[in-house]
Amino acid sequence: MKEAPLLKVVNISKAFGGVQAVLNVSLTLEKGDILGIIGPNGSGKTTLANLITGFVRPNRGTVLFKGHNITRTPPHKIANLGLTRTFQVMRPYNSLSAYKNLIVPLKSPRVRQTRGGKLGDTDAVALDILEEIGFERDARVPYKIAGSLPLGYLKRLELGRCFALDPEVIICDEIFSGLSMSEITSMIPLMERLQIEGVTLIMIEHRLRELFRLANRVIVMNFGQKIAEGIAQEVMEDPKVKKAYLGRERS
Amino acid sequence: MVDETRRKKRLDRSIKVRTEGLYAISSGAEMFYLILPRAALIVGLLALPLFLDMYWQKVLCAAGVYALLSLGFDFLAEYVGLVCLGGAFFIGTGGYISGLLNSYFGWSGLLCIPIATLGGAIFSTLVFIPALRLRGIYFAIISFMFPIFARDIITTLNIFGGTEGISALGTLPNVWTEIYLILLAVIIALFAIRRLVNEDIGLILRGIKDNDQAVKASGISITSYKIKAMFIASLLGSFGGAYLSHKYGWVGISLFAMDFSILPIAASVMGGMGSLAGPVLGAFALTPLSEALRGFGQLRVVIYCFILIGFIVYKPEGLLIYFQRKYHQFELWEKV
Numbered sequence: 239m240k241e242a243p244l245l246k247v248v249n250i251s252k253a254f255g256g257v258q259a260v261l262n263v264s265l266t267l268e269k270g271d272i273l274g275i276i277g278p279n280g281s282g283k284t285t286l287a288n289l290i291t292g293f294v295r296p297n298r299g300t301v302l303f304k305g306h307n308i309t310r311t312p313p314h315k316i317a318n319l320g321l322t323r324t325f326q327v328m329r330p331y332n333s334l335s336a337y338k339n340l341i342v343p344l345k346s347p348r349v350r351q352t353r354g355g356k357l358g359d360t361d362a363v364a365l366d367i368l369e370e371i372g373f374e375r376d377a378r379v380p381y382k383i384a385g386s387l388p389l390g391y392l393k394r395l396e397l398g399r400c401f402a403l404d405p406e407v408i409i410c411d412e413i414f415s416g417l418s419m420s421e422i423t424s425m426i427p428l429m430e431r432l433q434i435e436g437v438t439l440i441m442i443e444h445r446l447r448e449l450f451r452l453a454n455r456v457i458v459m460n461f462g463q464k465i466a467e468g469i470a471q472e473v474m475e476d477p478k479v480k481k482a483y484l485g486r487e488r489s
Numbered sequence: 490m491v492d493e494t495r496r497k498k499r500l501d502r503s504i505k506v507r508t509e510g511l512y513a514i515s516s517g518a519e520m521f522y523l524i525l526p527r528a529a530l531i532v533g534l535l536a537l538p539l540f541l542d543m544y545w546q547k548v549l550c551a552a553g554v555y556a557l558l559s560l561g562f563d564f565l566a567e568y569v570g571l572v573c574l575g576g577a578f579f580i581g582t583g584g585y586i587s588g589l590l591n592s593y594f595g596w597s598g599l600l601c602i603p604i605a606t607l608g609g610a611i612f613s614t615l616v617f618i619p620a621l622r623l624r625g626i627y628f629a630i631i632s633f634m635f636p637i638f639a640r641d642i643i644t645t646l647n648i649f650g651g652t653e654g655i656s657a658l659g660t661l662p663n664v665w666t667e668i669y670l671i672l673l674a675v676i677i678a679l680f681a682i683r684r685l686v687n688e689d690i691g692l693i694l695r696g697i698k699d700n701d702q703a704v705k706a707s708g709i710s711i712t713s714y715k716i717k718a719m720f721i722a723s724l725l726g727s728f729g730g731a732y733l734s735h736k737y738g739w740v741g742i743s744l745f746a747m748d749f750s751i752l753p754i755a756a757s758v759m760g761g762m763g764s765l766a767g768p769v770l771g772a773f774a775l776t777p778l779s780e781a782l783r784g785f786g787q788l789r790v791v792i793y794c795f796i797l798i799g800f801i802v803y804k805p806e807g808l809l810i811y812f813q814r815k816y817h818q819f820e821l822w823e824k825v
Contacts, residue, residue: 293702317708325706331699334692342696345689346708403708 242305244269244438245321245407250289250299259285261462262299267407272429272439274453274470276446278482282462283442284326287409290440291323292316303407318348320406324396324413326442332385336373339384339395340364343402352404364402371398372424390421397428408432409440414448422448446474458482495822505817526816530766531676534773538668545777546668550736552776553671554580554729555752559760559768560678561722562753567763568686569718570624570698575617575632577749579726580733581639581742583609585649587731588740591658598659598735602728609727614720621715624701633750640745654741661735671732675769678725683765685721694718752776755793759800761807770809 245267252260260282267273275283288294290301292313300309308316331339343349344360368380371394379387384395393413400408414422422445429452432439443449449456450470458466458473460482466473473479508519538546558576565571587605590596596604620631644652661667685691693714696704701711726749734740752775753768760771778796782789804811 291706293705312710313705314708314710317706322708323706325702329700329703329706331696331703333699334695338692339696341689342693342704342709343707345693348708399703399707 242302243267244271244304245290246302247286247290248300248302250286250296250301252285252289252294252296258462260289260296263459263462263464265457265464265467267438267440269406269438270433270436271455272433272441272453274449274456275440275442275459276444276449276456277459281459281482283459284411285462286459287323287411287440287442291321291409314346317403317405318346320348320403321409322400322403322405322407323409324393324400324411326411326415328389328392328396330384330387330392330395332383334384335381336384336387336391336395337361337364337368337380340367340398340402343399346403348403367398367401370401371395371428373398389416390418393417393421394425405437407438407440409442411442412444413441414443414445426451493825495824497820498823499814499818499820501818534672534676535669538665538672543664546664548777548780549773550667550671552773553675554733555749555756555776556675556769556772557671557678557725557729558749559753559756559772560675560682560765561725563757563762563765563768564682564686565718565722566757568691568698569694569715570701571621571632571715571718572625572629573632573719573722574629574750574754575613575635576726576753577636577745577747578616578632578639579609579613579723580730580749581636581745582612582723583727583730583732584734584740584744585730586612586727588655588658588734589649591735592655595659598661601659602731602735605731605734606724606728609730610720610724613723613727614716617719617723618712618716621712621719636745636747636750640742643742643745650741652742654739654743656739658734658738658740660738667736671729674728674732679766679769682721686765690714690717752779755797757807758797759808761809761811764807764809764813767807767809771807774808 243266247263247265249262249264250260251258251262263282263286265273275286277283285294289296292308292311292315295310300307302308303316303319303321306319308319308321331342341360341364344363365380373379373391373394379391384392387395397408397410397413414425417425426448429439433452439452441449441453453470456468456470456473457464458476458479460478465478465482466476504519504522507513507515508523513519513523538549541549558580561579562573562576565573583605586608587598587601590601590604591598616635617632620628623631643649649655661670686694693704693709696707697711697714704711730744733744753772756771756775757768758771759775760769761767779789779793782792785792800807
């Protein structure tokens with residue numbers, strides 16, 4: 239018998255007042271996948287991420303993670319189960335230094351459980367994670383106040399916060415947006431290594447070329463609905479997708 | 490007139506730099522430099538009552554209660570992001586619990602105060618829990634309502650002595666216990682909270698202030714940490730209330746007075762928001778000032794406002810941070 243998928247979303251819907259942000263979206267995620275979610279602005283990608291991680295409660299539908307129904311579970315409990323996310327608008331703790339930003343997730347119940355209480359020196363663990371996400375190039379950066387760091391570092395810090403939780407699934411909400419080409423190229427190996435380590439990724443992206451290098455499956459959304467799903471190149475040939483991106487059908 | 494040919498330059502004193510890190514214990518001078526401001530505060534506070542007459546000693550006791558409230562206010566506002574205008578609620582619950590225990594069971598003040606401190610803090614925290622999901626101005630408004638509700642419930646239902654209050658409570662043994670009980674409480678609370686905000690729990694609380702969504706995404710329940718912070722702040726307020734009820738030998742609805750909610754804000758602004766010791770200093774400066782201005786009657790509030798506006802405009806950093814800068818840095822004028 240086939241094992242239950244890691245994450246299963248069934249017919250999830252959410253309306254904000256009269257705006258149907260997400261309508262009847264279903265998806266499944268197997269361990270080790272990198273699933274891309276693309277779509278024009280306002281198509282409900284971030285709301286979908288919010289629904290899965292519990293930040294927004296759905297009107298209808300269910301979310302199953304490792305067989306548990308997490309539809310109405312509060313976000314911090316979902317994070318403790320190993321399903322974590324980055325934010326599109328970065329949310330660092332502006333008044334704390336970069337490495338102190340990572341101490342906060344290291345104090346979560348999940349870390350206490352997975353690392354068996356023998357965490358040792360949390361400062362050292364935090365500095366290890368910073369090295370992993372590429373903060374080691376400038377020795378002073380970890381001690382700078384997060385509010386003063388440039389965009390590229392903040393994006394990495396968002397990832398670092400997820401790493402600290404030792405997660406099974408990371409939902410990356412536009413982690414490449416606003417970064418320069420060289421910053422993106424330096425981040426792609428990080429993503430690839432995550433996949434090798436067995437972390438499953440959902441990537442919400444506008445940078446299609448970079449996404450297609452990573453993702454083995456893509457979902458296209460438009461006006462809150464899933465309009466296509468499949469392998470990247472095939473999906474882009476779909477006439478509905480072309481219409482959503484280009485506005486009209488080409489003959 | 491602004492002189493544009495020169496500007497002020499601030500540099501850290503060399504001893505300040507030397508006292509950072511392990512070098513702090515390298516010699517007596519460095520250790521003295523570090524200990525001096527802390528010792529000055531402790532010794533100053535403890536020695537102060539010896540030089541005051543009875544009237545000003547009483548003022549000092551009241552100032553101590555306001556100092557505890559200001560400390561709690563500053564802690565919640567600057568380290569948790571909860572602007573709590575419900576200080577009077579803490580005072581009131583602490584005071585009434587202590588007063589009721591004393592009048593019904595006849596327990597002595599020194600037994601009632603710890604029980605009321607803990608009981609008042611638990612009760613206040615439970616009452617505040619529904620409001621904790623709010624942030625910023627919304628939390629401030631709701632917290633401001635709680636003391637008013639409590640006062641109206643007591644007067645309309647005519648419970649706990651109604652508008653008359655409960656009088657003839659046991660007082661504290663003597664005037665020196667009165668004074669040193671509150672001064673020691675202030676000093677212990679100040680150093681305890683300073684320690685707390687640098688521990689892990691303080692780090693998480695500051696995280697909540699900066700960004701509660703990210704704390705949620707880190708797998709930490711923000712509500713449970715806000716409850717803990719609320720408990721700590723209401724512990725300080727409830728102690729103040731219980732202490733006041735035994736100092737006056739009376740509890741009444743004036744324990745829910747707006748002063749207890751408002752003065753901590755003024756004291757924090759004056760002393761320096763977020764510095765913890767600053768609001769304590771501010772409370773010890775403002776309370777005597779308001780006593781000295783008693784002759785002006787209602788005009789006092791106007792003078793208060795002028796002082797506040799003056800601080801906001803000319804010294805927005807507050808007294809403590811100003812002194813700190815003078816202590817740690819020297820200034821020199823350099824040509825532009």
